[in-house]
Amino acid sequence: SIDADRLWSDILGTARFGAFGETGMNRLALSLSDGQVRGWFEAECRAFGCTVEIDRIGNIFATLPGSEPNLASIAVGSHLDTQPGGGRFDGILGVLAGVEILRVLKTSGKQLRHPLTIVNWTNEEGSRFSPAMMGSGVFCGVHDIEVAYARMDKDGVTVDEALEAIGYRGEHAPGYLPMAAYLELHIEQGPVLEADGSAVGIVTGVQGLRWLDIRIGGTEAHAGAFPMPLRKDALVPAAKVILACESVALRHTPGVATVGYAHVAPNSRNVVPGEVRLEVDMRHPEESGLAAMERDLTEEIERLAPGAEVSVVWRKAPVVFDAALRGVIRRAAAELSLSALDMVSGAGHDAAHLAGKVPTAMIFVPSREGLSHNEREYSTPQQCADGANLLLRSMLHADEL
Amino acid sequence: SIDADRLWSDILGTARFGAFGETGMNRLALSLSDGQVRGWFEAECRAFGCTVEIDRIGNIFATLPGSEPNLASIAVGSHLDTQPGGGRFDGILGVLAGVEILRVLKTSGKQLRHPLTIVNWTNEEGSRFSPAMMGSGVFCGVHDIEVAYARMDKDGVTVDEALEAIGYRGEHAPGYLPMAAYLELHIEQGPVLEADGSAVGIVTGVQGLRWLDIRIGGTEAHAGAFPMPLRKDALVPAAKVILACESVALRHTPGVATVGYAHVAPNSRNVVPGEVRLEVDMRHPEESGLAAMERDLTEEIERLAPGAEVSVVWRKAPVVFDAALRGVIRRAAAELSLSALDMVSGAGHDAAHLAGKVPTAMIFVPSREGLSHNEREYSTPQQCADGANLLLRSMLHADEL
Ligand SMILES: NC(=O)NCCC(=O)O
Ligand SMILES: NC(=O)NCCC(=O)O
Numbered sequence: 001s002i003d004a005d006r007l008w009s010d011i012l013g014t015a016r017f018g019a020f021g022e023t024g025m026n027r028l029a030l031s032l033s034d035g036q037v038r039g040w041f042e043a044e045c046r047a048f049g050c051t052v053e054i055d056r057i058g059n060i061f062a063t064l065p066g067s068e069p070n071l072a073s074i075a076v077g078s079h080l081d082t083q084p085g086g087g088r089f090d091g092i093l094g095v096l097a098g099v100e101i102l103r104v105l106k107t108s109g110k111q112l113r114h115p116l117t118i119v120n121w122t123n124e125e126g127s128r129f130s131p132a133m134m135g136s137g138v139f140c141g142v143h144d145i146e147v148a149y150a151r152m153d154k155d156g157v158t159v160d161e162a163l164e165a166i167g168y169r170g171e172h173a174p175g176y177l178p179m180a181a182y183l184e185l186h187i188e189q190g191p192v193l194e195a196d197g198s199a200v201g202i203v204t205g206v207q208g209l210r211w212l213d214i215r216i217g218g219t220e221a222h223a224g225a226f227p228m229p230l231r232k233d234a235l236v237p238a239a240k241v242i243l244a245c246e247s248v249a250l251r252h253t254p255g256v257a258t259v260g261y262a263h264v265a266p267n268s269r270n271v272v273p274g275e276v277r278l279e280v281d282m283r284h285p286e287e288s289g290l291a292a293m294e295r296d297l298t299e300e301i302e303r304l305a306p307g308a309e310v311s312v313v314w315r316k317a318p319v320v321f322d323a324a325l326r327g328v329i330r331r332a333a334a335e336l337s338l339s340a341l342d343m344v345s346g347a348g349h350d351a352a353h354l355a356g357k358v359p360t361a362m363i364f365v366p367s368r369e370g371l372s373h374n375e376r377e378y379s380t381p382q383q384c385a386d387g388a389n390l391l392l393r394s395m396l397h398a399d400e401l
Numbered sequence: 402s403i404d405a406d407r408l409w410s411d412i413l414g415t416a417r418f419g420a421f422g423e424t425g426m427n428r429l430a431l432s433l434s435d436g437q438v439r440g441w442f443e444a445e446c447r448a449f450g451c452t453v454e455i456d457r458i459g460n461i462f463a464t465l466p467g468s469e470p471n472l473a474s475i476a477v478g479s480h481l482d483t484q485p486g487g488g489r490f491d492g493i494l495g496v497l498a499g500v501e502i503l504r505v506l507k508t509s510g511k512q513l514r515h516p517l518t519i520v521n522w523t524n525e526e527g528s529r530f531s532p533a534m535m536g537s538g539v540f541c542g543v544h545d546i547e548v549a550y551a552r553m554d555k556d557g558v559t560v561d562e563a564l565e566a567i568g569y570r571g572e573h574a575p576g577y578l579p580m581a582a583y584l585e586l587h588i589e590q591g592p593v594l595e596a597d598g599s600a601v602g603i604v605t606g607v608q609g610l611r612w613l614d615i616r617i618g619g620t621e622a623h624a625g626a627f628p629m630p631l632r633k634d635a636l637v638p639a640a641k642v643i644l645a646c647e648s649v650a651l652r653h654t655p656g657v658a659t660v661g662y663a664h665v666a667p668n669s670r671n672v673v674p675g676e677v678r679l680e681v682d683m684r685h686p687e688e689s690g691l692a693a694m695e696r697d698l699t700e701e702i703e704r705l706a707p708g709a710e711v712s713v714v715w716r717k718a719p720v721v722f723d724a725a726l727r728g729v730i731r732r733a734a735a736e737l738s739l740s741a742l743d744m745v746s747g748a749g750h751d752a753a754h755l756a757g758k759v760p761t762a763m764i765f766v767p768s769r770e771g772l773s774h775n776e777r778e779y780s781t782p783q784q785c786a787d788g789a790n791l792l793l794r795s796m797l798h799a800d801e802l
Contacts, residue, residue: 085621085667085675127669190626209625211670220486220775223659223682224610225591225747228650230771235660239643246637249629258624259636260670262663266486268528269612269661269680271774274486279670281624346626370631373672374621 002392004385007100011384014040014080014096015088024375025088029081029123029134030058030159035166037080041095041120048102050118053177054170056145057138058122058163061177064102066115066399072178074112074398075358076101076391077119078186079135079350083127087377089384093365094185095120097388104392112399114180121350122168128153129162131211131314136350138174140357145174175357181325181398182354185363185391187379189347191370198341199386201364202329205321206345206352208290211314212280212297214241216305220266220274231272235264237305238276244300245280252293255284256346285344287317319352325361325398332393338386347372363390403793405786408501412785415441415481415497416489425776426489430482430524430535431459431560436567438481442496442521449503451519454578455571457546458539459523459564462578465503467516467800473579475513475799476759477502477792478520479587480536480751484528488778490785494766495586496521498789505793513800515581522751523569529554530563532612532715537751539575541758546575576758582726582799583755586764586792588780590748592771599742600787602765603730606722607746607753609691612715613681613698615642617706621667621675632673636665638706639677645701646681653694656685657747686745688718720753726762726799733794739787748773764791 017037018027027033038060042052045062053061063073078094098118105116121139126132129151137143149160163169188194193201218234242259249257261279282297284290294312301308326342333340345352345362354360365387368378379387418438419428428434439461443453446463454462464474479495499519506517522540527533530552538544550561564570589595594602619635643660650658662680683698685691695713702709727743734741746753746763755761766788769779780788 083667083669083672085669085672125669126671130670132671188626189623190628191631207625219772221771222590222748222773223661224608224657224684224749225589225773226657226771227591227655227747228647228657230592233647233659235643235663236647239640242636242640243644246629246634254628256625256627256629258634258671258673260624260665260672260674261668262636262665263668264661264663266484266774267662267664268484268486268526268774269531270527270533270659270682271484271486271661272659273661274775281671283625346628347623348625370622370627371620372623372626373667373669374675 002100002104002385002388004381007096007384007388008381010096010099011088011092018082021375023088025082025086026084027082028084028128029125030162030166034081038120038168041080044099045102045118048106050102053172054168055139055172055174055176056170057135057148057174058168058170059135059139060120061117063115063117064105066112068113071114072180073115073117074395075117075119075179075182076395077121077350078184079121079124081123081125083125083373085375086373087375089187089377089379090189090372091124093187093384093387097185097391100388101392101395114399117177124350129159132348133350133353136353140353141175142353179358182351182358182360183391183395183398184349184351185387186349187372188364188367189372190367192343193341193364193366194370196341199338200333200340200390201343202326202340203321203345203362203364204342206319206349207283207285208287208318209316209348210282210290210294210312213311213313214278214280214301215309216276217307218272218274221272223270223272226272233272234276235273238278240304241278241301244304245297248293248296248300252284252289255289255293257282257293283346285318319355321355321361322359325359328397329361329363329390329394332390332397336389336393338390363387403501403505403786403789405782408497408785408789409782411497411500412489412493419483422776424489426483426487427485428483429485429529430526431563431567435482439521439569442481445500446503446519449507451503454573455569456540456573456575456577457571458536458549458575459569459571460536460540461521462518464516464518465506467513469514472515473581474516474518475796476518476520476580476583477796478522478751479585480522480525482524482526484526484774486776487774488776490588490778490780491590491773492525494588494785494788498586498792501789502793502796515800518578525751530560533749534751534754537754541754542576543754580759583752583759583761584792584796585750585752586788587750588773589765589768590773591768593744594742594765594767595771597742600739601734601741601791602744603727603741604722604746604763604765605743607720607750608684608686609688609719610717610749611683611691611695611713614712614714615679615681615702616710617677618708619673619675622673624671624673627673634673635677636674639679641705642679642702645705646698649694649697649701653685653690656690656694658683658694684747686719720756722756722762723760726760729798730762730764730791730795733791733798737790737794739791764788
């Protein structure tokens with residue numbers, strides 16, 4: 001079994017790359033601090049006998065050879081990038097648990113049949129560059145590499161340039177590495193496990209999502225001298241659209257909808273706003289529910305903000321994970337006496353792309369107060385260790401399949 | 402009378418300091434481009450025989466001596482700073498008309514009884530540093546110089562540092578220059594004159610204002626994994642407050658209310674917003690109407706966004722201009738056969754501070770479509786020349802008072 005203290009000290013230790021405040025993380029994809037933690041990850045994996053390869057979108061694959069020739073890898077992974085105001089666990093736990101598993105295998109002398117590959121996927125968060133889960137999407141052939149390269153952050157820096165800047169635009173073609181199975185450990189990021197009291201979640205699938213960009217135009221004017229009846233204030237219809245997002249979600253339980261980003265121009269107190277840009281995130285476990293939410297919101301926008309430009313920048317259908325691999329996790333949890341709950345993931349994960357390509361499953365551990373994408377995000381050392389042990393044992397069983 | 406072509410070519414020529422796009426201006430107070438246009442203004446005034454003095458808040462006073470000793474200055478002025486998405490006329494017309502008047506006096510050999518002082522007031526716009534009309538407020542003793550020095554922009558740069566950076570923290574004490582009268586020419590910045598068809602406006606006074614800062618807190622959470630009923634999304638109550646501002650203004654015609662600035666944190670699409678900051682601008686020609694608007698909005702905020710922090714960062718009562726000086730302007734307009742409308746100013750102006758200290762009045766010229774704080778802001782060469790000629794003649798009459 002894994003060394004809980006060593007895993008915990010990796011979590012706290014690597015948090016220095018991109019830390020803010022007491023416990024916050026601001027390690028945006030392909031930023032300098034993302035480059036730093038990647039360097040640490042590569043070095044650590046090499047120290048435990050791995051070959052490290054990088055593909056064209058910057059995904060890092062650290063592989064320990066198996067005993068049987070010609071078998072594809074069992075892959076274990078997640079992501080090291082964070083939100084701008086994120087925490088120390090989201091994504092990070094899954095990668096560091098993989099590193100800890102390498103150490104356990106190496107020090108115990110145990111060799112697997114399959115190669116074992118620990119993966120750090122590029123830009124899972126999607127905060128700096130849209131869409132989220134970009135690296136795994138490119139790897140699985142869902143996104144074209146050239147399209148991904150051209151995506152820009154709000155300062156006009158492209159993914160291509162940002163990869164180049166930190167030295168992580170590799171040579172390997174998307175999807176180059178054969179995989180027999182993919183397993184991901186992650187924090188839940190919601191309140192379900194804590195409320196249920198189970199030690200771990202066995203993820204049955206991932207809800208679908210829609211990302212919409214909305215641009216609402218108005219006419220800049222003097223805030224004191226321009227009369228109310230003649231105004232075209234872009235922020236007033238934008239406020240109505242923000243409220244409509246919430247009410248559309250409430251009409252389609254258990255759907256959720258969020259306006260996480262808003263930008264006002266010129267954003268000066270004494271100027272009637274001339275433009276507002278909103279970024280919307282909508283999710284639902286059923287494709288039909290998601291389609292209904294998209295239709296309702298689009299209609300509401302037409303009604304409340306006539307002339308607004310709406311573009312759906314990302315549509316992802318709900319995903320169901322591999323039944324056999326979920327069975328493997330269930331058996332391993334029972335062997336470890338960990339209480340387990342079957343549950344749908346509210347958050348998106350790299351595993352949701354991998355599921356379209358190889359047998360895939362996920363393990364969740366609880367998040368305190370359900371908080372994530374928040375500097376107060378927390379899971380206990382015991383919860384992290386439980387998850388890592390379940391990942392190790394599930395991986396060992398999968399190796400025998 | 403003034404040279405309309407020379408005035409127009411100054412307007413177009415000095416617009417290169419801080420220009421963007423075809424006709425936009427982004428010359429924030431105490432920015433590099435504000436420093437550039439100040440240099441131009443100083444040099445031009447010296448070339449026409451003025452002494453140039455700078456006070457501690459960076460107001461520039463260019464003075465042509467008068468024939469009678471011991472008389473106080475007749476001052477003419479406005480401001481050369483702009484909004485971030487402003488136009489080429491707001492404030493600028495008033496200063497450049499003053500420069501043009503200097504040239505006319507100099508070339509015609511006409512000497513006034515009083516000294517004539519052309520003033521460029523610091524930070525009239527209030528976009529980078531709050532409050533607006535800062536330089537004239539300090540000059541008139543309404544704001545303490547040390548308090549003004551400490552005001553910060555959103556990057557944490559203080560007024561003091563910004564003055565130092567462009568070399569405009571002068572030696573003269575606030576209010577050092579005796580003035581016999583103050584006259585300001587400005588574009589209207591609203592649609593009243595254009596609709597009325599008058600050539601010029603004789604401003605009877607300036608409406609009062611309130612500036613409120615609002616901070617609404619929430620809890621950052623994952624936009625996919627955190628259920629709707631448990632959320633504390635800061636942007637939802639903020640949207641309600643934005644709509645309440647509009648409805649409070651509509652209930653208090655002819656009052657206006659604007660949320661010109663909004664900032665969402667962490668401003669990432671897949672994060673439930675944890676904080677929103679709003680900046681509100683409210684105006685009304687009557688103090689009682691303004692007080693009612695402030696009371697109503699405060700109540701609405703308590704109801705719609707309980708726990709929100711509200712601070713009133715600026716309260717300014719309505720101002721009435723000097724009746725005798727308005728009479729002087731009316732007589733001069735009649736002599737020039739310019740149709741004139743008595744009207745209240747919707748926008749704030751440096752003249753609104755000066756009115757508390759010396760006899761003060763203002764002249765407006767029409768704004769096309771009523772647009773200002775907009776790159777499309779426009780007044781014709783003829784309208785600018787009419788305003789400058791009326792300013793010149795009013796000033797000559799005032800000199801004889
Ligand atoms: N797990 C996670 O936070 N993923 C980011 C993409 C998403 O918003 O679901
Ligand atoms: N005239 C003008 O635009 N002044 C700026 C201050 C205000 O918002 O009234």
